[in-house]
Each structure stands twice: as structure tokens, then as C-alpha cells.
Amino acid sequence: xxxxxxxxxxxxxxxxxxxxxxxxxxxxxxxxxxxxxxxxxxxxxxxxxxxxxxxxxxxxxxxxxxxxxxxxxxxxxxxxxxxxxxxxxxxxxxxxxxxxxxxxxxxxxxxxxxxxxxxxxxxxxxxxxxxxxxxxx
Numbered sequence: 508x509x510x511x512x513x514x515x516x517x518x519x520x521x522x523x524x525x526x527x528x529x530x531x532x533x534x535x536x537x538x539x540x541x542x543x544x545x546x547x548x549x550x551x552x553x554x555x556x557x558x559x560x561x562x563x564x565x566x567x568x569x570x571x572x573x574x575x576x577x578x579x580x581x582x583x584x585x586x587x588x589x590x591x592x593x594x595x596x597x598x599x600x601x602x603x604x605x606x607x608x609x610x611x612x613x614x615x616x617x618x619x620x621x622x623x624x625x626x627x628x629x630x631x632x633x634x635x636x637x638x639x640x641x642x643x644x
Contacts, residue, residue: 509523511526511527511530511531512527513530513531514530514531575587
């Protein structure tokens with residue numbers, strides 16, 4: 508276990524980098540595995556049982572038809588595109604697809620949010636406000 512230098516919480520060696528990046532904003536281009544070799548570096552199905560098992564399982568799933576064409580790097584057929592289009596239209600009609608195309612992956616406030624947070628903190632005595640309030644899609 509490793510302690511976070513910012514908040515003192517304990518994380519595994521693999522998890523500490525991600526925690527610091529997400530919670531404390533250090534290193535926008537953070538790569539938790541940079542400089543580390545992967546567990547299977549240099550291993551093949553000929554010299555490692557784990558890789559051999561994974562290879563066999565992957566082939567079984569491929570032969571059983573468990574992969575979709577796009578998962579195999581093949582272009583989608585017109586029929587497959589129509590199926591996706593139909594299910595997306597249905598999801599929109601049923602109002603299940605409201606967040607498609609929206610991205611808050613970086614979890615950073617937008618410029619207007621930052622601006623108003625500064626105004627509130629500098630100009631108002633009552634600083635109770637809701638940081639995010641959904642208005643519409």
C-alpha cells in the first residue's frame with residue numbers, strides 16, 4: 508500500500524497514480540504504466556501457460572461467433588449499420604439516449620462554471636449554491 512502525498516489515503520501501487528491524477532489533477536498527460544513493462548512482455552503461447560489459455564479461449568469465442576464484426580477490425584455491413592441505427596432511433600424515442608455525444612470525462616468545470624464560482628466566492632456572503640444543475644439535454 509502507498510500513501511497519497513496530498514490526502515494521506517492509502518492505495519495499491521497500481522491505483523495511486525490514477526488517484527493522484529483524478530483527485531488532485533497532477534499531470535494531464537499522466538500514464539500510469541509509463542516506464543513499466545507489461546506482465547506478458549516477451550511471453551507467448553509457446554512459453555507461458557497463461558497466454559496459451561487466453562489464446563485458446565479467444566479462438567473458442569471466435570469460432571462460436573461471440574465477436575461482432577467491428578470487434579475483429581472488419582468494416583460493418585449495411586445490415587449491421589441499419590440495426591445499430593434502428594436501435595439508436597428507438598433509444599432516442601424512448602428517451603434513453605439523452606447523454607449520447609456528451610462528454611464530461613475530464614470532470615473539469617467549463618469556463619462559465621469557473622467564472623461564476625469565482626464571482627460567488629468573491630462577491631456573495633451566502634456561498635451556498637449547486638455546482639451543477641441539469642437544465643435540459
